[in-house]
Every structure is written in structure tokens, then in C-alpha cells.
Amino acid sequence: MNDLQVKIILNCAFGIDLAGYEAPFRENGVDKNMKFGYILKRLLNEIPLRVCALRFLLFPFLINHWIFPKERELLHNIMTVRNFAKTLIANKRAAAAKDPSELDKGDLMSILISDEFFKDDVEMIVDECLTFFIAGT
Numbered sequence: 001m002n003d004l005q006v007k008i009i010l011n012c013a014f015g016i017d018l019a020g021y022e023a024p025f026r027e028n029g030v031d032k033n034m035k036f037g038y039i040l041k042r043l044l045n046e047i048p049l050r051v052c053a054l055r056f057l058l059f060p061f062l063i064n065h066w067i068f069p070k071e072r073e074l075l076h077n078i079m080t081v082r083n084f085a086k087t088l089i090a091n092k093r094a095a096a097a098k099d100p101s102e103l104d105k106g107d108l109m110s111i112l113i114s115d116e117f118f119k120d121d122v123e124m125i126v127d128e129c130l131t132f133f134i135a136g137t
Contacts, residue, residue, distance in 0.1 A: 006037035009136035013129045014088055015107030023080055026073045039081060040133060046074055085126040089113065108132050 003019070010018045022033040025042070050056075050071065056063050066075045092113060096102040103110045112118040112125045 003037060005137070006041065009133050010037060010040075011107070012136070013108045013132045014085075015092070015105050015109055016088070023084055025080070026076045029069070029073070036081075036084070039077065041137075043074075043077060043081065044134060044137060047078075050074060081130070082126055085129055086122055089122055089125055 007017065007019050018036045021036045023036050023039055024031045025034040025039050026032075051063070066072050089109060092102065092109060096110075096113065103114045109125065109129055112128055118124055118128070
């Protein structure tokens with residue numbers, strides 16, 4: 001997946017250009033600022049590897065335990081992305097409170113924020129936007 005695809009999918013999901021945005025990404029115990037699209041691509045590659053690990057196939061009850069340092073880094077990076085998406089939602093809601101036309105832009109996040117079913121559940125909006133990104137890749 002190239003940078004243009006990531007840019008288009010993120011813009012469709014979140015309604016803003018995140019091409020230049022950098023976020024902290026923890027790797028080998030060190031936090032580095034990396035492009036948001038790169039972080040999502042990395043997570044998209046790492047999460048399935050963890051889920052399909054032999055220890056979880058043999059002991060499925062361990063899936064909710066982040067035992068190893070590499071797994072804790074993965075969890076940290078997942079939470080960074082989720083928290084960033086929550087910040088985007090809060091910013092979009094604040095902008096919409098000042099100017100309701102902010103929700104007429106046609107991006108997925110704006111649609112979900114204005115939908116009766118989703119509007120009060122930030123976690124569901126985050127899940128849907130990230131699922132949209134994953135499906136688009």
C-alpha cells in the first residue's frame with residue numbers, strides 16, 4: 001500500500017488530511033515520531049501476527065494478556081492510535097458546535113457523529129473509522 005492510498009483512505013474516514021501528522025510510535029522501548037499512516041500500516045501488519053500466534057491457538061484465554069515487551073509496545077501503539085482518533089472526534093464535535101456545516105463534509109466520521117445510533121458512543125465511532133481504514137487497505 002502506498003502513501004497516496006493511505007492519504008485517500010484516511011481523508012475519507014476522518015475528513016482531514018493526516019499526511020503530515022506524526023504521532024509517537026514505540027519500537028524496542030524507544031518512542032519515535034512517525035507518520036500516522038505509517039503507524040497504521042505497521043499495526044495492520046503486527047496485529048494479525050499476534051492474534052495468530054501459536055500460544056493463543058493453544059491457550060486462547062491468554063489473548064487479553066499482553067505478556068511480552070513487544071506485545072506491550074503493540075498495545076501502547078494501538079492505544080495511541082485510538083486516543084488520536086478520539087481527539088479527532090472531539091475536535092470535529094467542537095467544530096460542529098460552532099458551525100453545523102462541519103458535519104456535511106461527507107467523510108465517515110462526520111456521518112457517524114451525526115447518526116443517532118453512533119453519536120453518543122465514541123468507541124463505536126473509532127472502531128468504525130479504523131475498520132474502514134483496514135477494509136480500504
